[in-house]
Amino acid sequence: MIAHRTAATTGHAERGATLVVLLVTIVFVSVMFSALLNYQSTALSAQTALAKRRNLDLAADSALDVGIAQLQKNATWGTASGQCAGTAAPGQTMATWRDPDANTDVTVSCYREAVSGGTEPRSVHLLARQGTSTIASADVKIYDLDGQAFVSTTRWERMT
Secondary structure, X not given: OHXXXXXXXXXXXXXXXXXXXXXXXXXXXXXXXXXXXXXHHHHHHHHHHHHHHHHHHHHHHHHHHHHHHHHHXXXXXXXXXXXXXXXXXXXXXXXXXXXXXXOEEEEEEXXXXXXXXXXXXXXXXXEEEEOOEEEEEEEEEEEEEOOEEEEEEEEEEEOO
C-alpha cells in the first residue's frame, strides 16, 4: 500500500512541471525576439542614414557635372573678365541642382586660381554646397583650342 501511495503522490508532484517548462520557453522566445527586433531596428536606421548620404553624394556629383558643362559651354568662364572671376571661395554661384532623390538643392560655385603671366590653361575650383556646407569639390583646367573650351578634371573630392 505504501508503494501504491508513493506512485500516486509522484504523479501529482510532476503535474506543474509542464507549466514551468512552458513559462521558461515563453520567456526565452520573448527575450530572443526582443533582441532580434532591436538588431533589425538598428540595421534599418543605419541603412537609412547610408542611403541618405549616398543620395547627397550623387546630388553633389551631378551638380559638379553641371558646373563642368557650364565651363565647357562658356569660353569666358574662369577668366579675369568673365564668370568665376573671383579668386576666393566660395566664389560665384554657377547653378543650383535640385535633386529629387536627395530632396535637396545643391549649389555649384566657382572661383579661379590667381595666375601671373600666361593664361593657359585656366584653373577653376568648383564647390558643391548644401546650404553653407561644402559637400564636394573639383579642380579643373580649361584649355582653349580653336575657340572651343576643353575641360580636364584634376581633382574630385567628396567631403565626409
